[in-house]
Amino acid sequence: MTAGALAVTGLLVVSPATAAESDPLLQMPFPCGEVWNGATRPQHPSSTTSYYALDFNKGSGSDDRGEEVVASAAGTVTSRGGAYGSVHIDHAGGWSTRYLHMSGLQVQVGQSVRAGQLIGFVDDVGSPGAYHLHYEQRLDGVLQHIAFDGSRVNYIFKYNGPAFVSRNCATDPAIPAVDHLTGVPSYGRDAMDLAADLGVWSTSVRGDADTRRYEIAVTLDKLGLLPATTASTSGPWTNGTPGWAEDQMGTAVASYLFSSSVPGDTVVTRADLAVFLDRLGLLGTAAPAPPGEWSQGVPAHAEQAMGRAVRSGAMSGAVPWDDHVQRFEAAIILGHVGVLGKWLEGTPDYAIPTMRSAVYGGLVSPGVAGGDDVTRYTYAVMLGRSGLLDESLEPASSGTWSSGVPEWARASMGIAVAQGLFSPNARGDATVERADFAVVADRLGLLGDGAPAPNGAWSTGIPSWARPAVGKAVARGVLSPNVSWSDEVQRYEAAVFFSHLGLME
Numbered sequence: 001m002t003a004g005a006l007a008v009t010g011l012l013v014v015s016p017a018t019a020a021e022s023d024p025l026l027q028m029p030f031p032c033g034e035v036w037n038g039a040t041r042p043q044h045p046s047s048t049t050s051y052y053a054l055d056f057n058k059g060s061g062s063d064d065r066g067e068e069v070v071a072s073a074a075g076t077v078t079s080r081g082g083a084y085g086s087v088h089i090d091h092a093g094g095w096s097t098r099y100l101h102m103s104g105l106q107v108q109v110g111q112s113v114r115a116g117q118l119i120g121f122v123d124d125v126g127s128p129g130a131y132h133l134h135y136e137q138r139l140d141g142v143l144q145h146i147a148f149d150g151s152r153v154n155y156i157f158k159y160n161g162p163a164f165v166s167r168n169c170a171t172d173p174a175i176p177a178v179d180h181l182t183g184v185p186s187y188g189r190d191a192m193d194l195a196a197d198l199g200v201w202s203t204s205v206r207g208d209a210d211t212r213r214y215e216i217a218v219t220l221d222k223l224g225l226l227p228a229t230t231a232s233t234s235g236p237w238t239n240g241t242p243g244w245a246e247d248q249m250g251t252a253v254a255s256y257l258f259s260s261s262v263p264g265d266t267v268v269t270r271a272d273l274a275v276f277l278d279r280l281g282l283l284g285t286a287a288p289a290p291p292g293e294w295s296q297g298v299p300a301h302a303e304q305a306m307g308r309a310v311r312s313g314a315m316s317g318a319v320p321w322d323d324h325v326q327r328f329e330a331a332i333i334l335g336h337v338g339v340l341g342k343w344l345e346g347t348p349d350y351a352i353p354t355m356r357s358a359v360y361g362g363l364v365s366p367g368v369a370g371g372d373d374v375t376r377y378t379y380a381v382m383l384g385r386s387g388l389l390d391e392s393l394e395p396a397s398s399g400t401w402s403s404g405v406p407e408w409a410r411a412s413m414g415i416a417v418a419q420g421l422f423s424p425n426a427r428g429d430a431t432v433e434r435a436d437f438a439v440v441a442d443r444l445g446l447l448g449d450g451a452p453a454p455n456g457a458w459s460t461g462i463p464s465w466a467r468p469a470v471g472k473a474v475a476r477g478v479l480s481p482n483v484s485w486s487d488e489v490q491r492y493e494a495a496v497f498f499s500h501l502g503l504m505e
Contacts, residue, residue, distance in 0.1 A: 024092045026072040027115060028148050029099055029135055032169035034058070038135075038153065052143040054153070056122075056133040065131045066244030067122040068204060070168055071113045072097045072137075080105050084134075085125030089113060096141070100134035101125050103242025104214075106205060116168045117178055118204040123243045131243070180327070183208025188328035191340070195331040198222075198344050207328040213237075214245040214264040216276060216330070217252040223339050224352035225280055227255040240265025270294075270309075271302035271321040273333060278305035282337040283312055292317040312336070338366055346371015347492040357504055358495035361385075370492035376401075377409040377428040379440065380416040382494060386503045388444055393418045404429025416440075434458075435466035435485040437497060438478070442469035446501050447476060456481045476500070 030036055038054040057064055071089055078096070079088035085102040102120030107113055124131045137144045146153045149167045180196045181189055184207035195201040200219050220226050231250030241249045241264030252258040257279050277283050288307020298306055298321040309315040314336040325333070334340035338359050347355050347370030358364045363385050374382075383389050395414025405413050405428035416422045421440045441447055452471020462470060462485045473479040478500040489497070498504050 024073045027168035028166035029069050029072050030166045034166045053136045062131050064122045069120050070116045073115045077107045077111045083126050087119050094140045096138045098136040101127050178206050179203050180207045182206035184328040191331035191335050192328045208326050210267045210324045211327050211330045212265045214241045214249050217248040218245050221248040226251045229255050235260040237264050239263035268325045269322045271306050273325050274305040274309040275302050283308040286311050341366035343370045345369035351492040354499050355492050355495050372491050373431040374489045374494045375429050377405045377413045379432050380412040381409050384412040389415045390419050399424050401428050403427040432489045434487050435470050437489050438469040438473040447472040
């Protein structure tokens, strides 16, 4: 076998197996509906056997790294880890299955698992550079001819064998299904749902599982919080770090967020998480909370960070510093410091840092999706929060402008109308187009007196009253020349525009 590829691919032709041969009904070790190629070779896995093991790939090179591996049937975990990143599961009737070369193992010895439950991720542990899953079925410890869904695999040697579709779709009612809400108390369910919806946490891992350092590194990267630096590539931190998390962990280590001397699969304590967040500047500069249960025995290097985490309300002062952080607790804490919120929904990667600044600065609400359209009253509130509304003015009398405006936005909207920024004849809940945004910015003198940009996509069909303002906004780089003047402004775009205008720190 060469690195990243298999020398011979087995043509997977299936034939019926007897009930005894296939009992329990074993399924492919991948989620329902996934398509994988299986391969084998002579004396695989040893010189005393024929072709009874399979190596699975569905891509090439490192494409399969991080793909989910699931249990073939319900059973009990009898072995995990080791030099080959393996999991062994005992099933009914003396049957067992073995899964090798995985990272990020999700199960423990003695744990009951259901059919289709996540047990680890495809990697190259014990087979450097050859990313694949080695899979075996055994009866009373003896390798058996592999059968899926009651049908044997016929090992006919041929390159580029056909695809094989997983039917690992059933669940065992005796073993409850595991998801991101498993074990999560009611107060943590909203945070976990949000983390799952945003793709920060997997829905296949129980929410009360302890959080590992590499998981925090990956999460920080997904949230756009890892500094741009060359990742470290070696050190004790690589121990227990799955291949798919190495880049993120290496970056966290290189940027001094994480210590290079602590293995990546070490469970994160509350003090650890506080230190990570403090190094990112997410806990502010307030004085630490008074001593309490949180501070008893806390290491000196973590005392200030823990104190600030407690002072800010991100962590409870009644919980010891060395308490393990469960996944749902991490979601709650990240929500408290403002990095995990509904504002991430619909916000593209390039705009996340700007939106995060807008959330921290109070310019936009963390509880509204970044992809939502901006209304006129939302724009008015943003202007007020930026100090651009003349608070000495009396708000305009109610009229068409007040239609659909919630009470909390009424004063800002009324002042914006009185200041001549918005027309009193347009509904306050109307969505803001790029032309509207530019005209208001121009009326505030934010676009200067420069010449407008040359005609382009931005100017096609533009009304005369908006042309000068939009032209200046395009010339200044506030608006893109390739987007129509009539395009509706989304919340993340408004944050980016405010940043271009120099209205955000």
